[in-house]
Amino acid sequence: MNSYVTPPFLSLAGKKGLITGIANDKSIAYAVAKAIVELGGEIIITYQNEKTAQYTRPLAAALGATDFLKLDVTEPESLETVVAKCRDAFGEIDFAIHSMAFCKADDLHGRVIDSSEDGFNLAMNISCHSFLRMGKALEPLMAHGGALITMSYLGAERVVHDYGVMGIVKAALESSVRYMAYDLGPKGIRVFAVSPGPIMTRAASGISNFSHLLEADAHKAPLGRTVTIDEVGALTAFLCAKGSSGMTGQTIYVDAGAHIIA
Template sequence: MTTSHLPLAGKRGLIVGVANEHSIAYGCAKVMRDQGADIAITYLNEKAERFVRPLAEGLGASLILPLDVQEDGQLDTVFDAIRDSWGSLDFVVHSIAFCPMDDLHGRVTDCSKDGFLQAMRVSCYSFVEMARLAEPLMVNGGALLTMSYYGADKVVENYNIMGPVKAALESTTRYMAHELGSKGIRVHTISPGPLKTRAASGIAHFDKLIDDAIERAPQNRLVSIEDIGQTAAFLVSDAARALTGEVTYVDGGFNIMA
């Protein structure tokens, strides 16, 4: 297939959340590059850079930038660099979440105010900020993607405070899809099944969650970061131009089971 016939040829996108080769964001970045997209990849801090930079360089990322959404000004700096280098933007993949461990492992009822606010700040509000900064760069429309989990809709044991946080993220997706639709900007949530990522390892009894997913999902398997990447690539492509505001489950059918 020639470059001109690749589904994402000519598109440019920002991918946030690569931590290592097992990250959902890395799966998205790899598939999107394979389909012809030009990408910018961020890393959290200097410690993370030594893991992320080789992966980003291996993919041929045009921009490799530091980004901690809790640090004032860093997000603006990333979008300034995109504006200076590209002048426009076609898609954003937001694949970051955080909650302090004590609050993640405790009851929702006992969650501290600081823990709740930090989880919302990193996991949800940062997506709002990215949408606001991306909007003026999406001169020909575009797509904004974020990542959720089944625990946003149903109670999943040990998912705890991240359930309400992800529920807020999914609702945010719908409202922004409504607000940005007239500009041709589409907004989606992808809800993957459980994967063995670094972020997921913080959930208590995660192995049980994995086993349950394999047993109950109609496909009787775990999804891969490549599966998620393929879905993300479709959603940012022109083939999905009539879709917006959706929560797309990539979980082998687990979500349909009672």
């Protein structure tokens, strides 16, 4: 916890929200949760299944999460059940973090034109459409505005070797952010995609030659390095705070500047 008084435009005191996608203490979503709690926010954390819960339950407890709920967006009514419990616990929601993505290995590693219909639809459902559904489900709980934030990657804008179908899915996700921002803006609900540089997380381990991607980004980035999950967490927490109240609809890069280099 920071020892200094948080300026009002950075404080999340009294703010409440939902955080999805924590797999372990190396997850970007965990760093986001930690940053939000340090700024005074209250959180509900979700887990995907009992296997993942054994790793995330202690983290939720350490962060003082108000609740720890199962969320599997492939299961009917799972998201709606979580949102109902958020309503019961908090009444209103000020922010929600969507940090989930999935693609079958065969579809991820192969040519995009060889991707299976079922695999493509599954990747799009979990990684993109679930964010749209989350926005709709949380809209009634954001009567006084709020922030919806998802996680993207540079592969949405440029071809990244071995990123395959996920690049197409992330492009759709970033487009969804813009359209959601347009739809929800009149209600004061702001929408963002945060696009970190490559970070070694459990999800990243499924990408072929990921270590080479880390090295290449560190070499070309103006800051001469890759970023940390804590840096991504700090930026995401800022987007939940008053200091970012004039922003919406953007994809914001946290990649040591690597995205500006061809």
